Structures are given as C-alpha cells and as structure tokens.
Amino acid sequence: MSSEAIVNIDIQGKLPKVASGKVRDLYAIDDDTLLFVASDRISAYDVIMENGIPGKGALLTSMSKYWFTYLPQHVPGLKTHYLSDHLPEAITDQIALKKRSMQVRRLRIIPIESIVRGYITGSGWNEYRKSGTVNGIKLPAGLIEGQKLPQPLWTPSTKAEVGGKDENISPQKAREIIGDEKIAARVEELSLAIYKAAAERAEAVGIVLADTKFEFGLTEKDEVVLVDEVLTPDSSRFWPKETWEQNLDKAQPSFDKQFLRDWLTGEGLKGMEGVTVPEDIVSKTAEKYREAYEKITGQAS
Ligand code: ATP
Numbered sequence: 001m002s003s004e005a006i007v008n009i010d011i012q013g014k015l016p017k018v019a020s021g022k023v024r025d026l027y028a029i030d031d032d033t034l035l036f037v038a039s040d041r042i043s044a045y046d047v048i049m050e051n052g053i054p055g056k057g058a059l060l061t062s063m064s065k066y067w068f069t070y071l072p073q074h075v076p077g078l079k080t081h082y083l084s085d086h087l088p089e090a091i092t093d094q095i096a097l098k099k100r101s102m103q104v105r106r107l108r109i110i111p112i113e114s115i116v117r118g119y120i121t122g123s124g125w126n127e128y129r130k131s132g133t134v135n136g137i138k139l140p141a142g143l144i145e146g147q148k149l150p151q152p153l154w155t156p157s158t159k160a161e162v163g164g165k166d167e168n169i170s171p172q173k174a175r176e177i178i179g180d181e182k183i184a185a186r187v188e189e190l191s192l193a194i195y196k197a198a199a200e201r202a203e204a205v206g207i208v209l210a211d212t213k214f215e216f217g218l219t220e221k222d223e224v225v226l227v228d229e230v231l232t233p234d235s236s237r238f239w240p241k242e243t244w245e246q247n248l249d250k251a252q253p254s255f256d257k258q259f260l261r262d263w264l265t266g267e268g269l270k271g272m273e274g275v276t277v278p279e280d281i282v283s284k285t286a287e288k289y290r291e292a293y294e295k296i297t298g299q300a301s
C-alpha cells in the first residue's frame, strides 16, 4: 500500500467532473460511461475526515470489482454497472489512478440507500431498544445487541445530499420514494438476494456480514442495476465469526470503520467537522480494511 493518502483526486481537467461524493469522484467518459474514482477519503457519521487512509481507495475498488464478478454468478438475473478497470484514453498516463478507478455504466440513481440487516446493531439496535421495531418493522421481544435476526430485513434509508444525514425509513416509505411498485419490489428482492449470497461467502471465510448498504440505478428500460461500491468495509459491517457469539450484548470487533466511529464517539467528536484522525487510528483502520480485503477476496493486498 502507498504511504500517502490521496484525499483530492486530480485528473488535470482531462475529463469533465460529474459529481463528487464523500469518498468518490465521478467523471464523464461519454454520455453512457463514467469513470468512478475512489479517493482515500474516509467519512463517519456522514462527515468527511480531514486526512485519509492510505491505500483505501484502491482496496475499495478491488473489493467492489471482486463482488461485481462474484455476485452475478450467484444471484440469478443480477446486472451491475461495472464495465472495466481500464483507464480511459484521456488519462492512460495517470497510473496512480488505475487501481482506484473503474469504468461504469452511467445510470439514473434510485434515490434510496438499500440497506439489509442480518443482525441487529447500530441504528437498528437503537430503534429496537426504544420501540421494539427496526425501520418500523415489529420484531420479537428480547433480542440482544448483535443477535442474528429471524431473517434478513430490508431496512432502507433516505439518500441525503452531501452534508445531509440519511434517515431510516419504513419499507413502505421507500416504495413511495421509488414511486413504482414493480421497481421497488425488484430493489427489495435483489437487495435480499445479494445480501444472502454475500453473507454466505463471508461466512465461508470466517466473517459475519452484519449489515450492508446497496445502491441501484435504472437503465432506459427501467431495468434495476446494482451500482456504486459494493460490500466493502465502508458500506458494510464485517465481524469476525470466531468472536461474534462471545461479544453479544457488547460492541463487536469489526473489519471496518466501526473502529473510527468508536474513536470519534469516545473523543466526543461524533458528527463534528474538521477532524484530523491521529496516525495510530489511521494505521489501525488501514489494517482493518486490509484484513477484510484479504479474507474476502483471498488475495494479498
Ligand atoms: P452516497 O451516500 O450518495 O453514497 P457518498 O458521499 O457516499 O454519497 P460517494 O460514494 O462518494 O457518495 O460517491 C458515489 C456517488 O456516485 C453516489 O452519489 C452514487 O449514488 C453515485 N453513483 C454510483 N454509481 C453510479 C452510476 N452507475 N451512475 C451514476 N451515479 C452513480
């Protein structure tokens, strides 16, 4: 892994920038194709940290590519936005971008975050503690934190603009936002099927996929396609299977940014702008990301 984090991507104006998210910058290659570049930026609680995690962008891109190949082989009918990992002609000289970039189909994004939870934790646990529900869905009494749910749940959230905060919503509300019954049903069906396939793969390598977030786009013919990044430590909670049971009712150790979240909470910095993450938290977080990558893909980082 490179030692310096790249927080600002610079492609010297060679392609028009379409959007810049918390982690990724998107450039137009042509009307139908985007260059999707993952920086080393890291966000937690919807706020971007001042410094990045060296090598993170490349890891997230490799991991997403792994899943974009794996998933269509395991989820019947699944299409993804992934096209290739080649740099477009305009920037072939920018080797530093290669590992962190992919070419994807440019699609209309469905404006919800399609979250699936197999285990109860995080904001799901917070809601359950107060009301016995998760995203308004009634659950059996007596669940403990970290417990496996009777079945994986589709627990969507809104997709806030940069600077905003995503809010958990009921499946019914998500269907209303999507605005088309058939498309909404497909989004839910695919989300649960992808979660199941991924959770099985993760389990086989000793990882519990506690929850994860997908995004979907629509083709001109309204076909639902998996987009964005997928099943990375940024969008998922990965727990070591070995220690899951002994850590029920407690915070689970995890291969993801939970480490950073816990540090922020502990320091009273949760949700604050302008935070610089100290070197030891940066390197521990990088180590967690690497571990997740190596375990899931079976490849050295
Ligand atoms: P979000 O919460 O929307 O993911 P973010 O700040 O996390 O915001 P990034 O992940 O940094 O965003 O940037 C990726 C952006 O690209 C997202 O807004 C996502 O909806 C969008 N996107 C992903 N895939 C495609 C695609 N195939 N076509 C168009 N836009 C896409």
Ligand code: MG
Binding pocket: 021, 023, 228
């Ligand atoms: Mg994102």
